[in-house]
Amino acid sequence: GAGVSQSPSNKVTEKGKDVELRCDPISGHTALYWYRQSLGQGLEFLIYFQGNSAPDKSGLPSDRFSAERTGGSVSTLTIQRTQQEDSAVYLCASSLLGENSPLHFGNGTRLTVT
Amino acid sequence: AQSVTQPDIHITVSEGASLELRCNYSYGATPYLFWYVQSPGQGLQLLLKYFSGDTLVQGIKGFEAEFKRSQSSFNLRKPSVHWSDAAEYFCAVGSAGNNRKLIWGLGTSLAVNP
Numbered sequence: 001g002a003g004v005s006q007s008p009s010n011k012v013t014e015k016g017k018d019v020e021l022r023c024d025p026i027s028g029h030t031a032l033y034w035y036r037q038s039l040g041q042g043l044e045f046l047i048y049f050q051g052n053s054a055p056d057k058s059g060l061p062s063d064r065f066s067a068e069r070t071g072g073s074v075s076t077l078t079i080q081r082t083q084q085e086d087s088a089v090y091l092c093a094s095s096l097l098g099e100n101s102p103l104h105f106g107n108g109t110r111l112t113v114t
Numbered sequence: 115a116q117s118v119t120q121p122d123i124h125i126t127v128s129e130g131a132s133l134e135l136r137c138n139y140s141y142g143a144t145p146y147l148f149w150y151v152q153s154p155g156q157g158l159q160l161l162l163k164y165f166s167g168d169t170l171v172q173g174i175k176g177f178e179a180e181f182k183r184s185q186s187s188f189n190l191r192k193p194s195v196h197w198s199d200a201a202e203y204f205c206a207v208g209s210a211g212n213n214r215k216l217i218w219g220l221g222t223s224l225a226v227n228p
Contacts (some may be wrong), residue, residue: 072157093158103150103158108157
């Protein structure tokens with residue numbers, strides 16, 4: 001079956017612009033995660049969605065970052081007024097219910113802020 | 115402090131040689147341990163995981179890992195490396211019911227010489 005799909009695969013934007021990153025999880029996966037992977041750093045947890053529960057936003061680095069998940073499926077991560085330090089690979093992962101279920105990752109969106 | 119250390123940033127091995135990638139962790143609770151692999155331009159893929167039971171776990175692609183509580187280690191091994199194993203390898207530790215709070219190592223980049 002189809003894996004986790006992320007779009008776009010690459011995004012170059014000017015500082016100060018807003019960007020939207022999309023994630024389409026594996027069908028039937030109720031849990032969805034966003035991570036950020038910066039050069040020389042480990043994966044950084046951003047936000048977690050589980051079913052209809054309130055999302056865990058504890059990893060979002062600033063109020064410029066937000067995410068939503070519509071209909072329990074597709075998720076969009078929005079970064080407003082992008083800064084150069086936002087340049088990174090943004091990874092989405094989904095999993096079955098059960099917080100130790102293996103994560104299935106998308107190929108990521110490489111964001112470059114110029 | 116909770117942390118995961120992958121001491122080797124970069125390793126080069128010859129095809130057919132054996133491989134061991136090191137992972138050491140510092141974690142207050144019973145650790146759940148994971149190894150993920152990231153091929154160029156791809157998302158992360160789960161190689162194997164340890165939750166409990168037999169401390170030697172088998173994974174995909176011929177990989178195995180051994181949990182040694184006394185050494186706080188979870189090293190990844192493969193008896194004979196293939197050129198297609200060239201990738202970035204990440205070790206992660208978490209606790210029961212807490213996937214979103216996985217702590218990730220910085221990764222080990224593996225190059226394979228023909």
